[in-house]
Amino acid sequence: MYKIAKEKLPALFQLLANEQELILPIKNSGQVNFGLWDEEVEVDLTALNSVKSPKDAFFPQGESLYTCKKDGKKIEIQQEELRDKDFVIFGMRPCDYRGVEVLDKVFLVDPVDSYYQARREHGIIVTMACSEPEETCFCKVFDIDCADPKGDVAAWLDKDFLYWKPVTDKGKAITEKVSSLFAESDDKAVETIQEDIRSIVEKLPYSNLSLEGWGAGKTDEKFDSPIWESFANSCLACGTCTFICPTCQCYDIKDYNTGNSVERYRCWDSCMYSDFTMMAHGNNRTTQMQRFRQRFMHKLVYFPTNNDGMYSCVGCGRCVSKCPSSLNIVKVIKRFQEEGGKAN
Amino acid sequence: MSIENKEFKPKIVAFCCNWCSYAGADLAGSSRLAYPADVKIIRVPCSCRVNPMFILRAFEKGADGVILCGCHPGDCHYSTGNYYTRRRMSLLFSMLDYIGVENGRTRVEWVSAAEGVKFSTTMNDFAKTIHSLGENVRLGDIRCKN
Amino acid sequence: MQELITRGKELLADGSVVGILGWKEGDFSYNPEPAFFQNEEELDKFIYDGFCGANLSKFMIEASKKEGKTLVFLKPCDTYSFNQLLKEHRIDREKAYIIGVGCSGKLSLDKIKEAGVKGIQKITEEEDKIHVETLYGDKTLNRSDVLLDRCHVCKGKEHRIFDEIIGESKETNDKDKFSEVEAIEKMSSEEKFLFFQKELSKCIRCNACRNVCPACSCRKCVFDSNKFDSAQKVNTNSFEEKMFHIIRAFHVAGRCTDCGECSRVCPEGIPLHLFNRKFIKDIDELYGEFRAGEDAETVGPLTEFTFDDAEPQEAVERG
Numbered sequence: 001m002y003k004i005a006k007e008k009l010p011a012l013f014q015l016l017a018n019e020q021e022l023i024l025p026i027k028n029s030g031q032v033n034f035g036l037w038d039e040e041v042e043v044d045l046t047a048l049n050s051v052k053s054p055k056d057a058f059f060p061q062g063e064s065l066y067t068c069k070k071d072g073k074k075i076e077i078q079q080e081e082l083r084d085k086d087f088v089i090f091g092m093r094p095c096d097y098r099g100v101e102v103l104d105k106v107f108l109v110d111p112v113d114s115y116y117q118a119r120r121e122h123g124i125i126v127t128m129a130c131s132e133p134e135e136t137c138f139c140k141v142f143d144i145d146c147a148d149p150k151g152d153v154a155a156w157l158d159k160d161f162l163y164w165k166p167v168t169d170k171g172k173a174i175t176e177k178v179s180s181l182f183a184e185s186d187d188k189a190v191e192t193i194q195e196d197i198r199s200i201v202e203k204l205p206y207s208n209l210s211l212e213g214w215g216a217g218k219t220d221e222k223f224d225s226p227i228w229e230s231f232a233n234s235c236l237a238c239g240t241c242t243f244i245c246p247t248c249q250c251y252d253i254k255d256y257n258t259g260n261s262v263e264r265y266r267c268w269d270s271c272m273y274s275d276f277t278m279m280a281h282g283n284n285r286t287t288q289m290q291r292f293r294q295r296f297m298h299k300l301v302y303f304p305t306n307n308d309g310m311y312s313c314v315g316c317g318r319c320v321s322k323c324p325s326s327l328n329i330v331k332v333i334k335r336f337q338e339e340g341g342k343a344n
Numbered sequence: 345m346s347i348e349n350k351e352f353k354p355k356i357v358a359f360c361c362n363w364c365s366y367a368g369a370d371l372a373g374s375s376r377l378a379y380p381a382d383v384k385i386i387r388v389p390c391s392c393r394v395n396p397m398f399i400l401r402a403f404e405k406g407a408d409g410v411i412l413c414g415c416h417p418g419d420c421h422y423s424t425g426n427y428y429t430r431r432r433m434s435l436l437f438s439m440l441d442y443i444g445v446e447n448g449r450t451r452v453e454w455v456s457a458a459e460g461v462k463f464s465t466t467m468n469d470f471a472k473t474i475h476s477l478g479e480n481v482r483l484g485d486i487r488c489k490n
Numbered sequence: 491m492q493e494l495i496t497r498g499k500e501l502l503a504d505g506s507v508v509g510i511l512g513w514k515e516g517d518f519s520y521n522p523e524p525a526f527f528q529n530e531e532e533l534d535k536f537i538y539d540g541f542c543g544a545n546l547s548k549f550m551i552e553a554s555k556k557e558g559k560t561l562v563f564l565k566p567c568d569t570y571s572f573n574q575l576l577k578e579h580r581i582d583r584e585k586a587y588i589i590g591v592g593c594s595g596k597l598s599l600d601k602i603k604e605a606g607v608k609g610i611q612k613i614t615e616e617e618d619k620i621h622v623e624t625l626y627g628d629k630t631l632n633r634s635d636v637l638l639d640r641c642h643v644c645k646g647k648e649h650r651i652f653d654e655i656i657g658e659s660k661e662t663n664d665k666d667k668f669s670e671v672e673a674i675e676k677m678s679s680e681e682k683f684l685f686f687q688k689e690l691s692k693c694i695r696c697n698a699c700r701n702v703c704p705a706c707s708c709r710k711c712v713f714d715s716n717k718f719d720s721a722q723k724v725n726t727n728s729f730e731e732k733m734f735h736i737i738r739a740f741h742v743a744g745r746c747t748d749c750g751e752c753s754r755v756c757p758e759g760i761p762l763h764l765f766n767r768k769f770i771k772d773i774d775e776l777y778g779e780f781r782a783g784e785d786a787e788t789v790g791p792l793t794e795f796t797f798d799d800a801e802p803q804e805a806v807e808r809g
Contacts, residue, residue: 029689030604031758048608051758052694061694062724132626134609135518200625205517205611233526233552234514238698239723240757252723258487259405267724270696274714321599324698324755325544326521334517396740397712400733417797427795431777434805435743435792438772439736439765441806442674444683452802482683485729 002182021087053246062267069261082118094149095139095316099246127151136317138206147197214300232289239270241319354408354474363421365413371460379467392425403483409474416454508558513542519613543596547571548704554582565593569650570747570783571704590649592657595641640750643667692758693731699752705742739765744792747783
């Protein structure tokens with residue numbers, strides 16, 4: 001365990017950024033999002049959640065796959081190069097880290113997504129415990145301990161110090177490079193922080209949320225419930241929940257004509273959009289109810305069915321605070337609990 | 345390849361209405377009046393066919409300036425089309441100025457079928473303005489630049 | 491609030507309406523959701539408080555397709571949107587029973603959080619104060635400091651269309667609606683560009699601004715067309731978001747009632763009303779003052795013209 005005084009953090013960032021790209025929470029026009037560090041930016045480590053989840057670092061909202069250039073009768077195809085340089089992503093929350101583990105289940109199984117894999121291999125994750133969990137948090141429901149973050153390096157923040165604990169080999173290697181700034185520390189301070197965090201987590205309104213009735217194999221029970229319709233009536237069909245979510249992984253592949261070449265790129269898709277999974281024959285989810293159901297069934301039923309019971313919700317609470325119509329996964333879980341019995 | 349040696353060759357898109365301005369361009373041609381080769385004409389049935397999206401699209405694909413030519417107010421082939429154009433473009437151009445696109449990059453001119461000379465002087469003048477403004481970097485898709 | 495519920499139950503019971511569009515209480519004090527109530531029992535969850543900012547007039551488009559009348563609760567500023575939709579024949583007046591509800595300004599959760607509030611447990615409203623109980627201690631805020639931006643340029647307490655009115659309204663207007671726009675107009679071209687670049691670079695293209703907008707009522711949006719090769723789901727570079735936001739605002743120019751929903755729902759807090767208000771300001775200055783939604787008849791400024799309108803160049807250079 002190491003520690004570094006808070007006022008020395010800019011020096012740490014500088015040192016990290018000298019060697020590789022450094023991505024961390026940055027405040028821009030009032031909002032905190034993950035972005036590339038430079039001396040100009042305003043780093044914000046106190047914001048609990050960035051607006052957009054840090055999954056961008058591994059699975060960007062838009063990325064070019066390859067470009068086709070036409071020269072006379074010849075067509076030249078240039079593949080986008082895979083990431084070959086290391087980068088550090090600093091300040092991911094424990095729930096965000098679980099989000100990455102969820103993405104791993106999708107992109108690192110056969111057929112492996114090479115773009116994602118390259119970023120995963122070169123990314124060094126420094127996670128940070130949540131010093132001040134909020135009412136929207138429910139990571140505990142998914143057995144995430146926000147006082148004890150996983151990752152290559154785990155970090156804790158208190159009033160004066162940042163505590164730094166390398167976990168994996170990658171984490172140890174990066175620690176060595178910056179260890180000149182660190183002082184040794186015992187575990188006591190961190191234990192105090194952890195106690196504080198856990199005592200607050202106990203008090204959070206969502207910490208006792210029950211997932212009973214959800215999980216692998218529950219498709220038949222939930223699929224035809226009339227409850228979905230009551231939600232879909234108020235859903236605006238915007239993509240806010242899906243685009244700020246740390247685990248939403250659907251994407252679309254599109255072509256862009258630049259005038260002298262065609263660029264094939266992929267971008268996040270949202271199951272809330274009317275053209276989601278549009279195929280030549282049309283769309284297999286024609287109503288908002290079906291699309292709305294897809295999102296929550298995917299997170300709470302389909303994904304666990306295919307991944308040994310692992311939910312693809314991490315309880316970060318982003319959709320709870322950002323949905324324009326105040327609909328969210330917690331309301332879905334609760335309403336099924338309240339009305340589930342009489343629905344059938 | 346050095347960038348300094350590369351002479352700036354602006355791309356200018358001119359939307360011309362079929363009935364007046366396009367015929368005006370024709371007359372300019374047949375009268376052997378010169379206008380810059382940087383100007384690419386797109387013929388539209390009426391100036392009010394030009395959706396604001398067309399203008400933005402031209403910029404997206406790499407235009408440095410966009411000019412819209414139609415019949416003089418009162419002379420529209422469809423009676424009133426250009427009056428609507430006038431309101432729409434006033435608002436659009438004002439918005440472009442508001443978000444920081446140099447206001448010389450967009451223009452509306454009324455050119456009749458008989459005004460070959462006006463067509464040529466307008467285009468020469470507009471090309472000169474765009475030359476002095478330089479490349480459009482504030483409103484374009486970088487993927488279209490190379 | 492109880493009065494609203496009672497009246498709603500009455501109307502349901504005597505069969506004058508078959509459904510009710512209102513707000514349903516959430517699990518926190520600040521997250522009610524717009525909801526469609528179909529029976530008296532459901533109405534027990536009806537709520538109307540400072541967090542019921544959502545404008546329900548757009549939901550009337552769907553409700554108009556249903557059999558029978560729907561009771562809809564509209565705040566004074568929502569009635570402008572209702573009128574506008576009526577003008578465009580998107581909703582059916584015969585299908586709506588409008589109860590105008592009183593409004594004394596709606597609250598912004600974002601502003602409450604900006605004031606340093608974390609871990610909200612309960613929020614109670616008083617006349618001009620807001621009490622917030624949190625996991626990290628209690629706090630009292632001035633109501634006027636945490637009002638939605640749009641309430642500072644409140645259109646007034648008058649309902650423009652209604653069948654009956656329940657409750658008192660209070661004007662919360664304390665700012666000039668064009669002051670923000672004017673401040674930007676005074677910037678240099680470079681500054682304007684940087685300002686919007688910074689704001690719009692946050693855009694995640696979730697389309698919440700478009701989908702919530704009561705004026706955006708096209709069945710299929712041009713940005714959802716698969717014939718349109720500009721990305722619709724992602725900003726691949728800085729052009730996309732500009733294109734989207736300019737066109738979004740342009741398509742509602744002359745129809746936008748300045749209800750402020752776009753800015754309210756933006757997850758990234760982009761001041762989207764700045765686009766709409768610029769168009770409103772230009773329209774007012776160039777073609778005479780016009781307020782969309784004041785009534786359901788007046789022809790809009792972009793579907794009308796006069797012979798001596800300003801030329802585009804003059805319009806831009808007017809300063």
